Amino acid sequence: xxxxxxxxxxxxxxxxxxxxxxxxxxxxxxxxxxxxxxxxxxxxxxxxxxxxxxxxxxxxxxxxxxxxxxxxxxxxxxxxxxxxxxxxxxxxxxxxxxxxxxxxxxxxxxxxxxxxxxxxxxxxxxxxxxxxxxxxxxxxxxxxxxxxxxxxxxxxxxxxxxxxxxxxxxxxxxxxxxxxxxxxxxxxxxxxxxxxxxxxxxxxxxxxxxxxxxxxxxxxxxxxxxxxxxxxxxxxxxxxxxxxxxxxxxxxxxxxxxxxxxxxxxxxxxxxxxxxxxxxxxxxxxxxxxxxxxxxxxxxxxxxxxxxxxxxxxxxxxxxxxxxxxxxxxxxxxxxxxxxxxxxxxxxxxxxxxxxxxxxxxxxxxxxxxxxxxxxxxxxxxxxxxxxxxxxxxxxxxxxxxxxxxxxxxxxxxxxxxxxxxxxxxxxxxxxxxxxxxxxxxxxxxxxxxxxxxxxxxxxxxxxxxxxxxxxxxxxxxxxxxxxxxxxxxxxxxxxxxxxxxxxxxxxxxxxxxxxxxxxxxxxxxxxxxxxxxxxxxxxxxxxxxxxxxxxxxxxxxxxxxxxxxxxxxxxxxxxxxxxxxxxxxxxxxxxxxxxxxxxxxxxxxxxxxxxxxxxxxxxxxxxxxxxxxxxxxxxxxxxxxxxxxxxxxxxxxxxxxxxxxxxxxxxxxxxxxxxxxxxxxxxxxxxxxxxxxxxxxxxxxxxxxxxxxxxxxxxxxxxxxxxxxxxxxxxxxxxxxxxxxxxxxxxxxxxxxxxxxxxxxxxxxxxxxxxxxxxxxxxxxxxxxxxxxxxxxxxxxxxxxxxxxxxxxxxxxxxxxxxxxxxxxxxxxxxxxxxxxxxxxxxxxxxxxxxxxxxxxxxxxxxxxxxxxxxxxxxxxxxxxxxxxxxxxxxxxxxxxxxxxxxxxxxxxxxxxxx
Numbered sequence: 081x082x083x084x085x086x087x088x089x090x091x092x093x094x095x096x097x098x099x100x101x102x103x104x105x106x107x108x109x110x111x112x113x114x115x116x117x118x119x120x121x122x123x124x125x126x127x128x129x130x131x132x133x134x135x136x137x138x139x140x141x142x143x144x145x146x147x148x149x150x151x152x153x154x155x156x157x158x159x160x161x162x163x164x165x166x167x168x169x170x171x172x173x174x175x176x177x178x179x180x181x182x183x184x185x186x187x188x189x190x191x192x193x194x195x196x197x198x199x200x201x202x203x204x205x206x207x208x209x210x211x212x213x214x215x216x217x218x219x220x221x222x223x224x225x226x227x228x229x230x231x232x233x234x235x236x237x238x239x240x241x242x243x244x245x246x247x248x249x250x251x252x253x254x255x256x257x258x259x260x261x262x263x264x265x266x267x268x269x270x271x272x273x274x275x276x277x278x279x280x281x282x283x284x285x286x287x288x289x290x291x292x293x294x295x296x297x298x299x300x301x302x303x304x305x306x307x308x309x310x311x312x313x314x315x316x317x318x319x320x321x322x323x324x325x326x327x328x329x330x331x332x333x334x335x336x337x338x339x340x341x342x343x344x345x346x347x348x349x350x351x352x353x354x355x356x357x358x359x360x361x362x363x364x365x366x367x368x369x370x371x372x373x374x375x376x377x378x379x380x381x382x383x384x385x386x387x388x389x390x391x392x393x394x395x396x397x398x399x400x401x402x403x404x405x406x407x408x409x410x411x412x413x414x415x416x417x418x419x420x421x422x423x424x425x426x427x428x429x430x431x432x433x434x435x436x437x438x439x440x441x442x443x444x445x446x447x448x449x450x451x452x453x454x455x456x457x458x459x460x461x462x463x464x465x466x467x468x469x470x471x472x473x474x475x476x477x478x479x480x481x482x483x484x485x486x487x488x489x490x491x492x493x494x495x496x497x498x499x500x501x502x503x504x505x506x507x508x509x510x511x512x513x514x515x516x517x518x519x520x521x522x523x524x525x526x527x528x529x530x531x532x533x534x535x536x537x538x539x540x541x542x543x544x545x546x547x548x549x550x551x552x553x554x555x556x557x558x559x560x561x562x563x564x565x566x567x568x569x570x571x572x573x574x575x576x577x578x579x580x581x582x583x584x585x586x587x588x589x590x591x592x593x594x595x596x597x598x599x600x601x602x603x604x605x606x607x608x609x610x611x612x613x614x615x616x617x618x619x620x621x622x623x624x625x626x627x628x629x630x631x632x633x634x635x636x637x638x639x640x641x642x643x644x645x646x647x648x649x650x651x652x653x654x655x656x657x658x659x660x661x662x663x664x665x666x667x668x669x670x671x672x673x674x675x676x677x678x679x680x681x682x683x684x685x686x687x688x689x690x691x692x693x694x695x696x697x698x699x700x701x702x703x704x705x706x707x708x709x710x711x712x713x714x715x716x717x718x719x720x721x722x723x724x725x726x727x728x729x730x731x732x733x734x735x736x737x738x739x740x741x742x743x744x745x746x747x748x749x750x751x752x753x754x755x756x757x758x759x760x761x762x763x764x765x766x767x768x769x770x771x772x773x774x775x776x777x778x779x780x781x782x783x784x785x786x787x788x789x790x791x792x793x794x795x796x797x798x799x800x801x802x803x804x805x806x807x808x809x810x811x812x813x814x815x816x817x818x819x820x821x822x823x824x825x826x827x828x829x830x831x832x833x834x835x836x837x838x839x840x841x842x843x844x845x846x847x848x849x850x851x852x853x854x855x856x857x858x859x860x861x862x863x864x865x866x867x868x869x870x871x872x873x874x875x876x877x878x879x880x881x882x883x884x885x886x887x888x889x890x891x892x893x894x895x896x897x898x899x900x901x902x903x904x905x906x907x908x909x910x911x912x913x914x915x916x917x918x919x920x921x922x923x924x925x926x927x928x929x930x931x932x933x934x935x936x937x938x939x940x941x942x943x944x945x946x947x948x949x950x951x952x953x954x955x956x957x958x959x960x961x962x963x964x965x966x967x968x969x970x971x972x973x974x975x976x977x978x979x980x981x982x983x984x985x986x987x988x989x990x991x992x993x994x995x996x
Contacts, residue, residue: 164201203240264308401465618653
């Protein structure tokens with residue numbers, strides 16, 4: 081053990097060496113340090129554990145916690161236990177909370193953390209240090225709790241939750257400090273969509289004081305604090321008397337203005353998230369939705385909200401798109417949204433011919449199309465939400481007068497859609513498969529809506545080809561298998577549902593366009609007779625989704641009369657699906673042991689069982705909570721105790737099922753990884769064999785070329801031998817001629833005859849004449865060559881003259897550009913002087929702003945003094961009321977009405993000072 085600790089020390093202290101550790105070794109070292117610390121809580125073990133936590137935080141090993149492996153699960157379980165242990169040192173608790181906060185920043189890791197009862201452990205930390213709330217550990221615990229409880233339902237009967245709620249209410253009513261904002265945010269998360277927590281808060285004492293503190297926060301300078309307080313008030317009082325007064329018709333317009341101001345001018349993404357959630361919760365109330373429709377500034381506020389889509393923050397854009405979809409859920413607001421989205425274009429009278437010159441990137445519809453084309457790798461759901469919003473808008477515009485203004489945007493929208501409809505050459509990654517199928521289904525929904533108009537249908541028919549539709553179907557037939565065994569292996573029926581939607585919607589689109597697109601009709605009827613379609617049709621016909629069944633029946637009506645339609649295979653597939661569903665239902669009801677089935681089937685059934693158990697738990701708690709609210713006056717203590725016991729047992733059973741589910745998923749992932757490795761090995765082997773065959777063919781070509789070159793070399797060697805033999809023969813003949821000439825010279829010397837001398841002279845004369853003729857011909861040829869050379873020389877001289885002229889022109893242009901450059905430099909110096917003057921003016925303006933801020937602080941102090949006086953008046957009125965109560969018991973009801981009237985008056989005075 082000591083040797084191993086030495087290795088850990090070296091790695092932890094080595095800095096660079098620690099960064100090179102793989103995640104598995106980091107996890108093992110961390111688990112070893114935790115075990116050593118649990119066995120002996122010495123100072124050395126504390127330091128070792130802190131070093132290991134620093135190593136994990138400093139590397140990318142944090143991402144491994146999001147997996148379902150056993151080693152990260154043990155580490156997380158141990159860390160959560162250490163967080164909930166009150167005997168752990170504060171420094172170590174801060175380190176662990178920092179690591180968990182880093183994990184909670186990722187959505188997948190945050191989902192994993194919910195299975196380890198982290199919320200109760202953090203609530204225990206807050207309870208332990210509640211006497212000293214200024215500790216940094218309380219602040220970090222509250223911030224982590226706020227992240228963990230966002231959009232998450234928490235049982236109020238869980239451990240330490242009641243104490244946490246009491247601490248939050250106490251801290252919110254206390255003087256403002258650094259804990260106020262996280263306490264408000266956490267309280268807003270706990271109360272939202274959680275009736276049990278809401279009922280528990282309403283049953284506590286000092287509820288009116290809590291409401292007063294929240295109402296005071298509505299005038300806070302921080303917009304984040306304002307939206308937190310308003311969200312808590314909406315969750316607790318929306319359907320009560322206090323909520324009716326707070327969100328009354330007289331005050332609701334100011335509330336809307338406040339919410340939209342926070343949404344547009346918020347402090348950041350967090351504020352915008354809570355503002356959108358608040359507005360979506362208010363829209364669920366029909367009265368408030370009607371008030372929002374009649375709000376006079378709603379259209380201008382909506383245009384400002386649409387302008388937020390131009391930002392680059394995908395997180396904020398996703399929340400804005402969720403808000404716009406919430407507007408679409410109200411028919412009257414949906415019409416206003418359509419007008420706000422498209423009326424700018426109608427005012428500009430955009431035509432198809434001038435589309436490129438009129439459409440601006442700042443227009444909302446263009447920004448929406450850009451968000452819809454985001455890559456699948458993005459973590460946010462902007463692309464999916466944008467496609468759904470486009471579908472909702474086009475559905476509303478079908479029967480609207482603005483439909484003609486939508487047509488020009490089709491030239492911008494349809495190429496983007498066609499690009500996203502392109503099928504990849506290979507199957508996407510497992511994490512992106514569902515996103516890809518979902519995007520294709522939503523794009524097909526948009527195309528089906530657009531085909532409801534004849535003009536736009538013709539535009540769709542111009543860009544959509546039969547090959548696009550067939551490639552989508554072939555991709556689904558190849559990669560999205562619908563067999564029963566395959567479905568149970570992957571345990572993801574949702575993927576099969578989306579795949580069936582894609583196939584049915586593609587066929588519906590082909591059916592609508594079969595008369596307008598070339599080769600579309602033949603491809604449509606060919607696909608209808610494909611045997612692979614039977615599994616998709618059977619899945620859709622036996623589905624619980626009404627729309628999917630209707631799509632399948634329409635396709636079946638078109639395909640049934642065809643001669644090669646696989647009706648028998650369809651019937652067998654439907655029977656198999658029904659038998660599989662019946663078998664799954666029987667297994668769930670009878671609770672068949674796990675070892676009787678394969679790991680894949682167990683995993684799918686555990687998922688369904690867990691979902692059913694969770695839904696039953698939530699339904700049971702909702703029913704019981706509703707019963708408690710109806711019988712609030714009775715307050716049966718035994719019933720609440722029984723409820724707490726059963727809820728704790730159900731939550732423990734759910735956590736155990738989650739653990740079993742995690743183990744099964746880990747085994748299934750290991751099997752899938754082994755299958756992927758085998759497929760990868762086979763692919764690499766096939767690739768290597770193909771490369772070997774290619775190299776063999778290249779080698780054969782090289783050998784053939786070598787043989788051809790060898791033949792050419794042999795022929796050239798034979799020709800060179802022949803040339804050498806000819807040279808040798810000519811040399812011998814030359815030697816013979818030299819000997820003959822020597823003999824002839826001797827005979828000429830010895831010949832003294834005049835006749836022979838005359839003959840030799842005549843012969844020499846004839847030779848000289850022939851030589852003269854040949855030389856004269858050569859001289860004529862040389863003259864001709866000299867003439868041609870002179871002409872070429874003249875041409876070269878002319879070309880050189882032209883080049884010299886071009887050179888002079890270029891020199892002149894260069895000088896002109898030098899002069900322009902000097903002028904631009906002078907302008908630049910003048911511009912710099914202007915910028916200096918503008919900076920001086922900016923400093924003067926800032927000084928003026930500082931003076932105005934000081935005056936504003938003085939007015940704020942005066943407002944606070946007035947509020948104190950109003951509170952004194954309020955206290956005097958209450959004292960007089962109590963005196964009257966003691967004197968006359970009969971006047972109790974009359975006095976209470978006067979108090980309510982006074983409170984309303986004070987609220988109006990308070991709102992008036994807030995407006996001031």
